[in-house]
Amino acid sequence: MEAVAESVQQFRDRARSWLAANMPRLDPNSPTALERDGEASWRRARELQRLLYDGGFAGICFPREYGGLGLSYEYKKAFDAEAVDYETPFILNVPSFAICCATILDMGSEQQKRTHIHAALRGDEILVQLLSEPSGGSDLAGVITRAERRDGRWIINGAKTWSSGAFAADYGLCLARTDWDAPKHEGLTMFLVPMNHPGITTNRIRQVTGSAEFCEEFLDDVDVGDDAVVGEPEKGWDVASRQLYHERRTMGDGSEYAIGPGITESQDVSLDLVALVRSARQEGNERVREMVGRALVHRAVQAQLSDHVYRAVVAGSLPPTGGSIIRLHMAEAHNIETDTAAAVAGPAAVVADDAALLDVGTRYIGRQIANIGGGTTEMARNVIGERVLNFPREYAADRGVPFNQVRRNASRS
Numbered sequence: 001m002e003a004v005a006e007s008v009q010q011f012r013d014r015a016r017s018w019l020a021a022n023m024p025r026l027d028p029n030s031p032t033a034l035e036r037d038g039e040a041s042w043r044r045a046r047e048l049q050r051l052l053y054d055g056g057f058a059g060i061c062f063p064r065e066y067g068g069l070g071l072s073y074e075y076k077k078a079f080d081a082e083a084v085d086y087e088t089p090f091i092l093n094v095p096s097f098a099i100c101c102a103t104i105l106d107m108g109s110e111q112q113k114r115t116h117i118h119a120a121l122r123g124d125e126i127l128v129q130l131l132s133e134p135s136g137g138s139d140l141a142g143v144i145t146r147a148e149r150r151d152g153r154w155i156i157n158g159a160k161t162w163s164s165g166a167f168a169a170d171y172g173l174c175l176a177r178t179d180w181d182a183p184k185h186e187g188l189t190m191f192l193v194p195m196n197h198p199g200i201t202t203n204r205i206r207q208v209t210g211s212a213e214f215c216e217e218f219l220d221d222v223d224v225g226d227d228a229v230v231g232e233p234e235k236g237w238d239v240a241s242r243q244l245y246h247e248r249r250t251m252g253d254g255s256e257y258a259i260g261p262g263i264t265e266s267q268d269v270s271l272d273l274v275a276l277v278r279s280a281r282q283e284g285n286e287r288v289r290e291m292v293g294r295a296l297v298h299r300a301v302q303a304q305l306s307d308h309v310y311r312a313v314v315a316g317s318l319p320p321t322g323g324s325i326i327r328l329h330m331a332e333a334h335n336i337e338t339d340t341a342a343a344v345a346g347p348a349a350v351v352a353d354d355a356a357l358l359d360v361g362t363r364y365i366g367r368q369i370a371n372i373g374g375g376t377t378e379m380a381r382n383v384i385g386e387r388v389l390n391f392p393r394e395y396a397a398d399r400g401v402p403f404n405q406v407r408r409n410a411s412r413s
Helices: 008-022 039-055 073-083 090-107 110-122 236-251 273-279 286-315 320-345 355-365 377-388
Strands: 127-130 146-150 153-164 171-177 188-194 200-204 214-224
Touching (some): 039 090, 039 110, 090 127, 090 171, 090 236, 127 153, 153 171, 153 188, 171 236, 188 214, 188 236, 236 286, 236 320, 273 320, 273 355, 320 377
Antiparallel strands (some): 146 153, 153 214, 200 214
């Protein structure tokens, strides 16, 4: 007789009991500080991921054959609701699970899926994106990192930058140019490269906030085999496009492959505005209450919008590019929240002895991160206009032109 499937409520009840018995509980009066640029945070995340895996709660929406549970989005949401008071390895969501593993699930070989998704769900591997380049800006298809065939191997040379968490990663999804005679979108190949390869040099990038989460990488004669190709040679833009789809949904808190609090709710992004009002002694200020209320409404709308867009894409009433909608709104909600916090804290965000108030000032300095990560908000608007609303595409002088004929970094005469 076929076993009866566990209902969402039964799964939630079981998760509640398991979490209480196995996972560290967060102290509401002393939230755990998350330092994305700290090696200890990533080691801790691996340990927590292993706990989830051993307990049978890792990769809720990933297929069973690749180490997950093969359950629907409702089960993930039920677990997240129960896990809100517990420490979870949510720094592994971006980019390891919700972007890189999701892309491998959609575009990778059977061996890549079985090897790397399973290893990530066990906490044994962390994956990172190697996409942006020092000279590329938002033009991802214009990458100049090259991969050439030599003696049956692929030899990769180039540079990447703004790679979140690359210092802690085991593998990277690296987009490289393999055909310079083809138009820029057609001559690309995606590779899965080991970050400990002797030809890869990883440096930390110190930001204005003091964080050093982002990295730059230099690839010098990095040799990989055909088994490192994700998708097909010369079809790297198809893989990158799927990767961007997952990235935009993830940045908007709309991925079924993430676990724990979303980006807009995580401690290192979202602020406890009510507690901030008390710290700033602004409880009686009607204008402050109005601003905070507005920010909280945007946060609530983001949660509802993420769920709506996810379901609409799955149902087919929105194209996959609809993920840019929640990516764009996430940035807007983040901006309103950050600006509100700075207004509430006032000069204390710069000179106070209170660490919570000073934290507001630091966050304000890094405000633009939400407008850049996962593609800029300007790019999100372009995608929504052209690929969701079907507006005419912008003119591009290099469309259809062989990449080796495209003018790049030309000096002014």
